[in-house]
Amino acid sequence: MLPFLANAAYGAGVSLTELLLIRFVAAAATLWVIVALRRPTVPPRRLLAVGLALGGVGYAAQSALYFAALPYNGPSLTTLLLYTFPVIVFVVLLARGKERATRGRLFALVLALAGVAVVLLGTGSGPLQPVGVALGLGTALAYATYILIGDAVDASLDRILLSALICTGAAATYTLLSVVSGGPTFDFRPAGWWWAGALGLISTAFALTTFFAGMRLVGAASASIISCVEPVATVLIGVTLFSDRLGPLQLLGALAVVTAVVLLQWRPRARDTQMGGQGSAGQSPEGSG
Secondary structure, three states, rough: HHHHHHHHHHHOOHHHHHHHHHHHHHHHHHHHHHHHHOOOOOOOOOHHHHHHHHHHHHHHHHHHHHHHHHHHHHHHHHHHHHHHHHHHHHHHHHHOOOOOOOHHHHHHHHHHHHHHHHHHHHHOOOOHHHHHHHHHHHHHHHHHHHHHHHHHHHOOOOOHHHHHHHHHHHHHHHHHHHHHHOOOOOOOOHHHHHHHHHHHHHHHHHHHHHHHHHHHHHHHHHHHHHHHHHHHHHHHHHHHHHOOOOHHHHHHHHHHHHHHHHHHHHHHHHHHHOOOOOOHHHHHHHHOO
């Protein structure tokens, strides 16, 4: 939903910096209300600092690099470069001994990435600009680093609290950037508040907490591959709500991504059944969840 909500906010006169500022402030405020109601265990200061840094540096850097890359290669190719991050996550976890290069896992990874490529390239694209490629790959590296650090955070840290810290860190960064650039002015139509607020609630607070919750259950590598559904969902939303066209190849690519996600989840469960149901249903076979 993010690109559609962002475009609606832009249409109401909201600037990029103001949009990101409102996005993270709204998300942080919402999550802190939930944290106050749930009252999770307060973690050590070190973990609090890690959470703030994840948002203030990792999440903020990923957003900045992504939007900086857009003017060079457009949204389709930029998003395609971003979605090389599951490969980075998988390779790092493989090197650290937290993942195994099974044929099923490798096939799911290749199938998901190929599906994303077909879906996005089917929207049309021009020649690649080297600067845009560098920024796009930088976005993927920043996002992969953010995910790997988030996965390594002590499991005792409540995931909603972690999300609140991340959004607070990102909000602080964009507040600073906004002030330095002479803003914010908030000189836009009232509808802009609704669209920017929805972006903060739906595409940030909700999406962030569910991603971390899912990553705890299936591990960082699987969560990264499963998230390849995101660009497919974006295209399908465009077709359903905004009369965009979906070609046969794009439909095939979408089917490939969904198939990869199904295979990714079906294979470990089948193996667990053969092993007599050993292990916890809430953990990945490697125990990284």
